[in-house]
Amino acid sequence: MVESLIRNVWLIPLLPLLGGLIAFVGGRRLQGWNHLPVIAGIALSFLLSLTILLGTDGSETTQVYTWLNIDQTTASGDAAGDDLRDAALIVPIEFRVDGLTTMMLGMVTFVACLVAIFAAGYMAGDPGYPRFFFVFGMFVFSMTGLVLSSNFLLTYAFWEGVGVCSYLLIGFWYAKPEAAEAAKKAFLVNRIGDLGFAIALFLLWTYAPNHDLSYSNILTLDTRNILASTPLFLGQSALFWVVLLLFWAATAKSAQLPLYVWLPDAMEGPTPVSALIHAATMVTAGVYLLARSSLLLAAEPGLQAAVSTIGCATALLAALIALTQTDLKRVLAYSTVSQLGFMFMGLGAAVGHIAQFAVIAAVFHLFTHAFFKALLFLGSGSVMHAMGGVIDMRQFGGLRHRLPYTCWTFAIGALALCGLFPLAGFWSKDEILAALSAAGHDEGVRYAGLYLGIYWVATFTALLTAFYTGRAFFKTFWGPEKLPSPGGPHAIAEASHDPHVSSGGPAYGVDTPAPESSELSRYESAMGAHRSVPGASAAGPDAIPHRPADLPDPVASSTHEPVPQDHHGHGAGDHHGHDSHFGHESPPIMTVPLMVLAACAVLVGILFGPMTHWFAHHVEATPTFELLEHHEHEFDWATAITGTLAALIGLGLSMLMYARPSELPEKISGALRPLANASWNKFYVDEVYAMLVVAPTRLLATISRYFDVYVIDGLVKFVAFVPRLVGQDALRPLQNGLIQSYAVVTAMGIAALLILLMFVG
Amino acid sequence: MTDYAFSFDQLSNYLILGAALMSLGMLGFLSRRNLIVMFLSAEMMLQGTALTLVSFSRFHGNWTGQVFTIVMLTVAASEAALALALILVLFNRNRSLDISLWQGLRESGLPESLDTDKAEPYVPLPGPESYPNLTPSGVEPPHPRQPWEQRRG
Numbered sequence: 046m047v048e049s050l051i052r053n054v055w056l057i058p059l060l061p062l063l064g065g066l067i068a069f070v071g072g073r074r075l076q077g078w079n080h081l082p083v084i085a086g087i088a089l090s091f092l093l094s095l096t097i098l099l100g101t102d103g104s105e106t107t108q109v110y111t112w113l114n115i116d117q118t119t120a121s122g123d124a125a126g127d128d129l130r131d132a133a134l135i136v137p138i139e140f141r142v143d144g145l146t147t148m149m150l151g152m153v154t155f156v157a158c159l160v161a162i163f164a165a166g167y168m169a170g171d172p173g174y175p176r177f178f179f180v181f182g183m184f185v186f187s188m189t190g191l192v193l194s195s196n197f198l199l200t201y202a203f204w205e206g207v208g209v210c211s212y213l214l215i216g217f218w219y220a221k222p223e224a225a226e227a228a229k230k231a232f233l234v235n236r237i238g239d240l241g242f243a244i245a246l247f248l249l250w251t252y253a254p255n256h257d258l259s260y261s262n263i264l265t266l267d268t269r270n271i272l273a274s275t276p277l278f279l280g281q282s283a284l285f286w287v288v289l290l291l292f293w294a295a296t297a298k299s300a301q302l303p304l305y306v307w308l309p310d311a312m313e314g315p316t317p318v319s320a321l322i323h324a325a326t327m328v329t330a331g332v333y334l335l336a337r338s339s340l341l342l343a344a345e346p347g348l349q350a351a352v353s354t355i356g357c358a359t360a361l362l363a364a365l366i367a368l369t370q371t372d373l374k375r376v377l378a379y380s381t382v383s384q385l386g387f388m389f390m391g392l393g394a395a396v397g398h399i400a401q402f403a404v405i406a407a408v409f410h411l412f413t414h415a416f417f418k419a420l421l422f423l424g425s426g427s428v429m430h431a432m433g434g435v436i437d438m439r440q441f442g443g444l445r446h447r448l449p450y451t452c453w454t455f456a457i458g459a460l461a462l463c464g465l466f467p468l469a470g471f472w473s474k475d476e477i478l479a480a481l482s483a484a485g486h487d488e489g490v491r492y493a494g495l496y497l498g499i500y501w502v503a504t505f506t507a508l509l510t511a512f513y514t515g516r517a518f519f520k521t522f523w524g525p526e527k528l529p530s531p532g533g534p535h536a537i538a539e540a541s542h543d544p545h546v547s548s549g550g551p552a553y554g555v556d557t558p559a560p561e562s563s564e565l566s567r568y569e570s571a572m573g574a575h576r577s578v579p580g581a582s583a584a585g586p587d588a589i590p591h592r593p594a595d596l597p598d599p600v601a602s603s604t605h606e607p608v609p610q611d612h613h614g615h616g617a618g619d620h621h622g623h624d625s626h627f628g629h630e631s632p633p634i635m636t637v638p639l640m641v642l643a644a645c646a647v648l649v650g651i652l653f654g655p656m657t658h659w660f661a662h663h664v665e666a667t668p669t670f671e672l673l674e675h676h677e678h679e680f681d682w683a684t685a686i687t688g689t690l691a692a693l694i695g696l697g698l699s700m701l702m703y704a705r706p707s708e709l710p711e712k713i714s715g716a717l718r719p720l721a722n723a724s725w726n727k728f729y730v731d732e733v734y735a736m737l738v739v740a741p742t743r744l745l746a747t748i749s750r751y752f753d754v755y756v757i758d759g760l761v762k763f764v765a766f767v768p769r770l771v772g773q774d775a776l777r778p779l780q781n782g783l784i785q786s787y788a789v790v791t792a793m794g795i796a797a798l799l800i801l802l803m804f805v806g
Numbered sequence: 807m808t809d810y811a812f813s814f815d816q817l818s819n820y821l822i823l824g825a826a827l828m829s830l831g832m833l834g835f836l837s838r839r840n841l842i843v844m845f846l847s848a849e850m851m852l853q854g855t856a857l858t859l860v861s862f863s864r865f866h867g868n869w870t871g872q873v874f875t876i877v878m879l880t881v882a883a884s885e886a887a888l889a890l891a892l893i894l895v896l897f898n899r900n901r902s903l904d905i906s907l908w909q910g911l912r913e914s915g916l917p918e919s920l921d922t923d924k925a926e927p928y929v930p931l932p933g934p935e936s937y938p939n940l941t942p943s944g945v946e947p948p949h950p951r952q953p954w955e956q957r958r959g
Contacts, residue, residue: 781919782912784905785836785844792832 047100050093054140055109057093057150058189060086061157065182072175080165083178087161087185091154094189097142098151104143104668106195106261112136113198133256141195141260144666145408149192149333152412155645156325156419157185159638163423164317166634167430177217177315184210188326192333196259197246200334204242204298207327208235214322215314227310234307238297238331245290252283264340264669273344288341288348291334299331299385302359306731308382312374316426319374324381324422325415332388332411339395339404340669349393350492353481356389357499357506362728364509368516369714369724371438373425376517377418380462383510384414390503391477394484394496401675403484405661406476412660413469413649417461420642424455427631427639428521435529438517443526447628450636452522454643459518461646463511463692466685469646472654475688478503479681500684504691511695519703528628655680812864820861827854839920841893841903845886852882 050056064086068079075081113136161181168177187206194200216228250256252275253263262268272284295301300308311323322328335342335352342349360383367379391407429436431448445452461468464475478500484490485497630636653660664670702709714721723729779790827850834847856875863871893903900907906920 777913778916780913781916782909783919784908786919788836792836 047096050097051101051105051142052107054093054097054107054142054193055138057090057154058186058193060090060093061182061185061189062086063182065179065186068175068182069179075175077169077174079175079178080161080168083182084158084161084165086182087154087158090185090189091151091158094147094150094154098147098663101142101147104141104666106139106141108137108139110138112138134250135256136196136198136258138199139195139259140193142193143668144664144670145333145337146192146667148408148412148660148664150189152415153188153192153326154185156415156642157181157188157321159641160317160321160325160419160423163320163426163635163638164315166632167317167426168315173217177214180210180213180217181318181321184214184322184327188330191330195261196257197249197263198258201239201242201246204294204330204334205239207322207330208232208239208298211235211311211322211327214318215311217315217318218313221313223310224313227307227313231307231311234304235297238294238304241290241293241297245287245294248277248283248287248290252277260337260669264338264672266340266672269341269344272341284341285345285348288338288345291338291341292348292352295331295335295389296355297331298334299328299389300359300382301331301386301389302355302362305359305363305382306734309375309378309727312372312378316374316422316429319378320419320422320426323378324418328381328385329388329411329415332385332392332407335389335392336404336408336411337669339392339400340672342392343395343400343673346396346491349396350495351393353390353393353496353499356386356391356393357502358386359383360386360390360506361502361509362730364506364513365724366727367513368509369721373428373436373438373517373521374422376438376513377421377425380421380510380514381418383506384410384418384462387474387477387503387506388414390499391480394477394480394499395673396484396490396492396496397487398489398674398676399480399483399487399678401665401670401673402476402661402678403480404670404673405664406473406480408664409654409660410473410477412653413461413473413646416642416649417458417469417646420454420458420639420646421462423635423639423642424451424458427451427635428455430631430635431628432529433627438520440529441527442520443522443524445522446526448522448630450630450639454636454639455522456518457643457646459514461650462514463696464507464688465692465696466689467647467651469648469650469654471685471689471692472650472656474507475681475685476655478507478684478688479678482681482684483678504687507688508691508695511692512699515696515699516703519699523704524706814865817861817865821858824854824856824858824861827851827857829854839905839925841896841905844905845889845893849882849886852878 061083064082064084067082068075071079071082113134115134161178164177164181168174171177184207187203187210191200191203191207194203212228212232215231216224218224219228246258249258249263252272253268254271255262257263269284272287273282275283277283277286297304308323308328312319314323342352363379363382363386367376367383370376370379388407388410391403391410395401395403425436428441428444428448428451431444431451432441435441457468461470464470481496481500481503485493485495485500487493490496651657655661665675701707702713726732779786831847831849831851831854834850835844838844838847856878859871859875859878863869863875896908897903902925904925906918906922906925909918909920909922912918
């Protein structure tokens with residue numbers, strides 16, 4: 046059973062893709078049921094993954110198809126004897142099933158399935174519903190392919206695939222300028238990272254034995270030694286550069302310094318997308334890649350220290366920024382960046398005898414983080430759903446009575462993120478801290494002092510994490526109840542009680558924005574655009590306080606009869622219809638995934654963590670991890686207690702400051718005005734990048750444009766001008782249509798020829 | 807093989823005559839405006855060339871030149887038939903044989919090189935036009951019989 050499944054493991058990526066294609070081809074004919082094929086496909090994939098996960102140990106590969114086959118004998122030609130010249134490139138589409146892969150597969154398909162169910166409720170009534178689920182299915186296809194593929198080139202292909210899906214989904218509401226900009230930013234920043242990956246691939250192909258890019262060839266001690274003994278550039282070995290470039294690629298995909306800037310902006314996409322792609326799965330691809338090639342990384346202690354340092358700096362910076370952000374989703378986005386920083390710290394701490402332990406700790410944090418971060422994002426989506434698209438924490442508060450399920454599941458996610466015993470985050474974060482501490486106290490490790498410093502900064506970051514998580518939770522769900530004001534720009538409350546509007550504007554999501562101009566409102570109503578305006582600009586008094594109810598509705602005016610037609614927009618559909626959702630709990634289709642994820646956030650740590658060692662044993666079965674140094678590692682009470690204390694202090698502070706209205710936050714931020722301002726402005730990183738990178742690039746582009754217009758185009762026009770000049774002014778008068786003039790020219794020509802022949806030569 | 811009966815002096819006479827014919831023909835072709843005279847001049851150039859060929863052939867005792875001249879005469883005969891027919895059609899168009907009326911194939915926008923209004927005036931001959939009546943043969947063509955005059959463009 047399991048063997049045949051492993052032979053047909055390609056079904057796992059294929060099923061979501063198939064579901065997505067059905068959703069897309071079906072389009073409006075499916076009448077708002079486009080989510081069904083995608084959910085079914087992902088759920089089937091999850092079941093298959095689970096079967097494989099439970100039924101396999103060790104590693105097996107199955108080849109589906111040969112993608113590229115450039116044989117040495119056919120392509121080498123006369124370049125005999127020169128090793129670098131013979132060009133063999135054989136890339137099979139080959140899938141690999143081992144501990145790391147099955148773990149990632151199970152996690153990705155499980156979270157994706159729940160998020161898809163949530164999205165079915167959240168996105169209901171959006172005009173782009175089929176497109177959303179198509180790209181969703183395509184994303185799950187790419188992500189499962191990424192973790193399944195058994196060689197670097199195939200990984201790279203799927204790596205690009207998830208990048209494209211991310212781009213498409215961030216820019217899902219493409220008529221909204223912020224979303225389009227954010228999508229572009231994410232795509233461009235990821236391209237920078239992909240460049241590193243591509244060069245790493247070239248290097249690997251050049252120096253690896255047999256030009257074989259498969260994991261089973263490259264991730265071995267032999268290949269590592271060959272690479273390490275090949276001097277390449279600046280006195281460093283090929284191994285150094287390969288690892289550095291892979292790390293570069295990982296910093297872009299996993300949003301680390303200096304390439305993290307795209308992730309916070311990616312929150313312009315629909316919230317389920319933020320939950321799935323930009324929190325739980327895709328951003329962990331970089332961590333996965335480094336974990337996969339940790340054998341190579343382990344041979345370069347300097348780079349390991351760099352990975353840890355970068356991770357630490359990112360974690361600290363993102364946590365500091367998250368302290369003052371008022372956009373709930375942005376807080377979570379920075380928290381994601383911060384937690385990814387923790388994973389990188391773990392990967393970098395894979396030194397000495399704790400190598401395997403540290404990598405597994407990082408991967409375990411990846412695993413648990415997926416659950417509680419997806420939970421938090423979906424919770425914030427639920428809040429946004431209930432608040433009519435408002436996500437600014439200053440505009441609502443005390444929602445615990447109105448949104449009980451969301452509140453308590455969010456609380457569980459927040460506690461897990463803080464790392465409180467016995468929730469998931471505690472176990473994984475503690476393992477990373479323990480690895481850092483062990484690396485710091487190991488005499489044999491070259492940069493022991495650095496690791497010790499990183500350990501303490503990480504503990505401080507854990508405190509900050511607890512603080513901003515608590516702040517987000519208390520500001521949203523605690524204190525006196527406050528809803529976005531009816532007179533303000535987000536006047537959904539009024540509108541949703543108006544029966545005319547309820548039936549007249551069905552196709553807008555609940556997050557449909559208040560339009561700022563008629564032009565924009567037409568676009569946004571056509572897009573069903575959701576709205577998440579970050580704080581300051583939200584409360585413009587001149588905004589028009591109406592929903593665009595009288596605008597022609599793109600769905601209603603079509604000949605199809607979409608399901609949401611007779612219900613109120615967002616919550617509509619056969620599965621859950623109710624009159625108004627403003628200020629009310631989301632429908633079960635959205636809260637049930639929340640509850641399942643909350644259960645996971647509570648349980649995965651206990652079930653799979655250091656209590657049972659189930660996770661570690663499973664991932665250890667990955668062949669490359671077996672080659673890392675490993676020893677039994679005792680549970681480290683010191684770090685556990687320190688970490689828990691830090692979390693408790695952070696939580697306590699946030700409760701003190703935000704659980705009830707108090708003067709404290711203003712006082713503190715007043716006392717630390719420059720710091721608070723810097724944090725609020727995200728430490729001006731975007732501005733610095735705009736000055737250092739974007740402005741020179743734009744300048745270069747402008748220069749190139751002028752060069753193109755005036756030099757290149759001028760040359761082309763000149764070349765076109767010369768024949769015209771010759772033809773018009775020199776040769777044209779000769780064509781006078783008089784036969785005798787032609788005869789004269791002919792005669793004179795012959796005469797000249799004769800003279801030439803007779804007297805010259 | 808050289809024929810000594812035909813000396814070099816004789817050859818030079820023939821060649822001078824041929825060159826004169828050729829030059830006169832060219833002069834006529836370039837300077838006259840009447841189509842038929844131009845045609846005659848062209849024929850004269852042809853004859854000058856033919857004479858040169860024949861005399862060289864005789865001088866060298868090589869028949870090729872004479873054979874080639876026979877071919878040339880044949881071609882010239884066909885060409886004369888064609889050219890005269892074309893001239894006839896042109897005359898029917900404009901009632902004139904002046905070359906200045908036929909400058910239409912020049913580039914657009916260019917002025918005419920010869921003044922059309924100085925073309926020879928057409929003076930119709932008095933009396934009815936008479937053409938020889940050919941004996942009808944074969945099947946009657948499907949088009950309605952029309953007097954030649956009415957079919958003019």
